[in-house]
Amino acid sequence: MHSPSLNHAIYVAIVPEGRSHKVIKCARLHGLSGATVFQGIGSSCRGLLHFFGLDNVHRDIIMMIGDLVSGTSAMHHIAEKLQMHKSNHGIIYSSLLSCVYGCSTLESPSKGVTSHMSKYQAIYTVIDKGKAELVIDAAAKAGANGGTVINARGSGIHERETLFSMSIEPEKELVLVIAQVEIVPAICAKIREELHIDDPGMGIIFVQDIHEVMGLYSPQ
DSSP: OOOOOSSEEEEEEEEETTOHHHHHHHHHHTTOOOOEEEEEEEEESSSSOTTTOOOSSEEEEEEEEEEHHHHHHHHHHHHHHTTTTSTTSOEEEEEEOSOOOSOGGGOSOOOSOOOOOOSEEEEEEEEETTOHHHHHHHHHHTTOOEEEEEOOOOSSTTOOEEETTEEEOTTEEEEEEEEEGGGHHHHHHHHHHHHTTTSTTSOEEEEEEOSEEEOOOOOO
16 A cells, blocks of 8 residues: 655635635646636534534535645635635645646655644545435534535536546535544444445445645634
8 A cells, every 4th residue: 555645635625606716816826727616515514514614505616636835835825815714715625645647737746845634534425416414414413513515416417527536426415524533433433324324325435634724613
């Protein structure tokens, strides 16, 4: 098994609908040249989405890949530009990548970057369309404070959208929950139990370590 690379990361920004162009423009100015935009819905478990600071409204999800030197700089500038220190202005986080293929702009690895691990992880659950709220409710029972529903659909029944090299069929939904590392096992267990994830064809869960995160909102 290859150890994670310290050279490249995926950067994910979740912002109010219509602001993806600001994220992409700022990213390009600071070294992240490519981006993929998904449409999502921020959803609250308890009336207020404590970590995202987002209520049940449409969101733009922007995914970008870059080296850690350029990417970290871009991430800080994006957070500043969109005022992510304020509630309802979005979040941005990064996760280290073990390898990158098919992107010529990332062929030269950066040097002298040290690893830094956040206390958060990202939980992705892919389930049948219409079950996203069940996932969010199950996660809430285990201590999560909300999530984002990502509708990654093809335009036709035979088309596919891909996310992290995994095919997402048109009738599926993807739910993203960010939580503290210590409660992630309990959240995954609760989703598995209530959504019967271990039964064939019922869904899949995968967890990503978060390298750095900005914009998480937790009211006092």
